[in-house]
Amino acid sequence: MNSNKIYLAIDLKSFYASTECIALGLDPLNTNLVVADESRTNKTICLAVSPALKSFGVPSRPRLFEVEQKIKSLNLAKQKQLHTRLPRSSIYKNELFKNKFLKVDYLVVPPRMHFYLEMSTKIYQIYLRFVSQDDIHVYSIDEVFIDLTSYLKTYGVNAHTLTKKILTTIMQETGITATAGIGENLYLAKVAMDIVAKKIKADKDGVRIAHLTVASYRKYLWAHEPITDFWRVGRGYAKRLAKLGLNTMGDIAACSLGTLSDKYNEELLYKNFGVNAELLIDHAWGKETTTLTDIKNYRPKHNSLGSGQVLMHPYTFMEAKLIVREMSEALVLELLRKKLVTNQIMLTISYDIKSLTFCSYTGPTTIDFYGREVPKHGHGTTNFKKMTASDDLITPSVLKLYAQITNPRLLIRKITITASNIMSKKAAATLQYSEQLDLFSKPNDSPQLNQDVDREERKQQVILALKERYGQRAIFKASDLKKEATALQRGNQIGGHKA
Known part of the structure; x- marks a missing residue:
């Protein structure tokens, strides 16, 4: 430092x-x-x-x-x-x-x-x-x-x-x-x-x-509670620390000084928090090695692009399917707008608390942010052989994944969709692919398939251009007018709130 x-x-x-x-x-x-x-x-x-x-x-x-x-x-x-x-x-x-x-x-x-x-x-x-x-x-x-x-x-x-x-x-x-x-x-x-x-x-x-120096931090804040007031210590961390008998930054600092024969030592923190224990210990002592220059120069190894939506009320399986389609199509347009491609889509479906009572659910449960018991969420990924931003490839795969990971009897309250491993379309063009061929399937780089993909991308680019010039409501599907649809409403929002 x-x-x-x-x-x-x-x-x-x-x-x-x-x-x-x-x-x-x-x-x-x-x-x-x-x-x-x-x-x-x-x-x-x-x-x-x-x-x-x-x-x-x-x-x-x-x-x-x-x-x-x-x-x-x-x-x-x-x-x-x-x-x-x-x-x-x-x-x-x-x-x-x-x-x-x-x-x-x-x-x-x-x-x-x-x-x-x-x-x-x-x-x-x-x-x-x-x-x-x-x-x-x-x-x-x-x-x-x-x-x-x-x-x-x-x-x-x-x-x-x-x-x-x-x-x-x-x-x-x-x-x-x-x-x-x-x-x-x-x-x-x-x-x-x-x-x-x-x-x-x-x-x-x-x-x-x-003002804070390392010395004044240790003097005045080592005993401060609640520990969630400190940067990067959320409620989950606080609960795990409390189970260990650690309630303050001073407790964590003292724990890190223990020897292997002591009840409290550094190994206890690494056992419970993995590599994140290093940052937790540094912060307990008032240390931080990252500089603003480091932040400016940081480039993540694995990029992703996605969005989440908390629904206004619990949705049925079929109602939420429409939202998943809308979110998938919106994600594709965002990939095109930023000239990005992906080879993996992740989907998470979170259920409403009412599923426990109205749906007679008896399966695995988890505790949500508010401390309530809810059905365990559904989560899955769908992968593509090549990097793509094709709606014809992505959205059908996402809907298939939705059917696989979602309990159709439960009520849905939150949907999250993420494109992983994204890169620029230009960088993806330099990648080399190999595949196992058979006599009856088209190879992924066949002229016909490439023409279909190009045609579909041009169509999406036209849609994107219309929306950017005339607004999100310039062009939309008839299904977007259904009462459970949210795409038109979200088109007038920033960060999930009215623009």
Whole structure:
């Protein structure tokens, strides 16, 4: 690890909700607002909650009904305490704190992903005024990592001063507030932002900037709980660690020091986490060897392209078959658009919890993200002899795979499809193939077969061109008009949400 490096992590605070508040001429720090698509029922997940509404105990990513329940509970408690009904309400935090006879209220606005991308791009342009794009890694739409090392001498300032200048510029020009973490490696910068900055008091300009060194990390965060607050430690890891009696980063660090004769030692971690134990141990000690340059230069050995879809309600086998076809056809168009080919498609079918009761299911089960018991998902792959992006080859194979791996009696809630081993069409053209021939089958490189593939690809290219020029609804199949179809709706979405 290079201790001379200085990294910065920036998180745009409640980005979607703040962007919506600003668009409405409202202060995100004073306005109760959630970004959620009410048309999906109140079980939909809220994309964001404004900082003001969070101050009333609403979590960051609740379902809409959880927001409704929380606010209803707050207002009932208020009425009980004041012994009177509260006829008036307010969405403004300052008014609610001044007047205890006001009910807590909030706005619900639908997501506008294209609008958020525009705001994110505008903020990225602000970063470029201070640093080169070579020293920026965009982690998500609202988070970035920046290598500040070479700029401190250039500007003649310390990391805190330069960071504050960047954050105040964002605030002045967009109205978006941000938190930041500074560290001598990427991990410490991220943890400083995620854990420390979000809990410290803002300065007079509303800025929160936290610093971490390896020493301060070990001093202040080794005993921090829950361990899921730390980068790359999810609920699954936390449960496995808890079973071992490890609940903090300090516990993991201490475990790694044990000898083979001790109950806790490094081998225990490698036995339970495999090669991932190395990163877990490094992070427990506040170490991170990966640099921003490493991230920029990284090229995965095995590429993939895919998408997943959580259905609005449980689908039957036949209803979900239509969605699988739509997703397969969309994947083919995406391969063509990016001039890619594949030789393997993976399909995963996840079942709805209602399958356990309504379908009298008694087969193997698993635990989902919410801790509920559900039927074990169906998963399989279909392989092709040659690299391809042909819909005539891919979609029939995917539908055949769907029939093989799916229990037709169960209700389906999520579908994931992935093209594996993808490469550019140009690179695939250099590959050499061999195959076993018989007297009755066409070889894969026969003139007739190649003509069929070329003709089909030209047809797909025309469809792609029409959609790109005139929109996703420019051309579609009659089956896309069925009530259970989702292709037309998803064509107007970005990341599964309204564009």
